[in-house]
Amino acid sequence: MLRQALRLKSVASPLASSFRAAAKLHTVPALPYTVASGAKPLLSPAALKIIYEDHQIGLVNRLNELIAGTPYEEKAFHEVLMDSARSLNEVQIFNNASQAWNNDFFLRTLSSAAEQKPMSEVLAKRISESFGSVEVFKREFTTNALGLFGSGWTWLVEDKDGRLVLLNTYNAGSPHHRRRMQREDETSTDHDFASAAQNPYSGASKFSAPAKLMANSSYVPILCVSMWEHAYLTDYGVTREGRQKYLDNFFKTVDWSVVESRVLRVGGF
Numbered sequence: 001m002l003r004q005a006l007r008l009k010s011v012a013s014p015l016a017s018s019f020r021a022a023a024k025l026h027t028v029p030a031l032p033y034t035v036a037s038g039a040k041p042l043l044s045p046a047a048l049k050i051i052y053e054d055h056q057i058g059l060v061n062r063l064n065e066l067i068a069g070t071p072y073e074e075k076a077f078h079e080v081l082m083d084s085a086r087s088l089n090e091v092q093i094f095n096n097a098s099q100a101w102n103n104d105f106f107l108r109t110l111s112s113a114a115e116q117k118p119m120s121e122v123l124a125k126r127i128s129e130s131f132g133s134v135e136v137f138k139r140e141f142t143t144n145a146l147g148l149f150g151s152g153w154t155w156l157v158e159d160k161d162g163r164l165v166l167l168n169t170y171n172a173g174s175p176h177h178r179r180r181m182q183r184e185d186e187t188s189t190d191h192d193f194a195s196a197a198q199n200p201y202s203g204a205s206k207f208s209a210p211a212k213l214m215a216n217s218s219y220v221p222i223l224c225v226s227m228w229e230h231a232y233l234t235d236y237g238v239t240r241e242g243r244q245k246y247l248d249n250f251f252k253t254v255d256w257s258v259v260e261s262r263v264l265r266v267g268g269f
Helices: 045-067 077-085 091-107 121-131 134-146 229-236 240-253 256-266
Strands: 152-158 164-170 220-226
Touching: 045 091, 045 229, 077 091, 091 220, 121 134, 121 164, 121 256, 134 152, 134 164, 134 240, 220 256, 229 240
Parallel strands: none
Antiparallel strands: 152 164, 152 220
């Protein structure tokens, strides 16, 4: 069960500890697989280079520029992320920190072809408790991701009641802070659909997180996929069919032992 306090550290990617240096500069930690080998079948070496070497390093370099000479310069990475999330005047700092954290969390969900193993029975049972079956979970996760209109992230998260739910965040939106999720239902204007569930772009599902959260609420991330164009364009193109193939390959490349360890840290089985 998720405790009342936000437990970012408990499921933090290595960014929370590795993005810290004596020289007051955050650095990008190495991946558990090489760029030259890619993360197949999801990402070719060319695609992984764009995501990791070009995009990720660019985000961290820009973040270092933004926090130079500020109190953030002395803070650990997760502190930069959370503290900037609370300030509406530090959007650029938050966007770069959050996007870097999301990107790292996504990449560390993946495995090299040589390390890929099936989901354990224990994890399958935990997912089935919330979704009915692993197959339903994958279908609904894919539906949410394909319904995300624009750039963003699709997440499997745990809510305050220990339930696994789905969440879409846009741009650099983070599940760690209610004010910074950048969800469509919080930012969009009225549309012509009778309900959000009928909007083909909403990613709405009965397994989706509630549209409105109580004050100070947040989610603990378990799994995410990047739906930013740079993540899939190189290998899959711009079509919906290409994005569907991208998501199919995502599930083939997930390191389920990493996902299981995150669930164990959050609330156990």
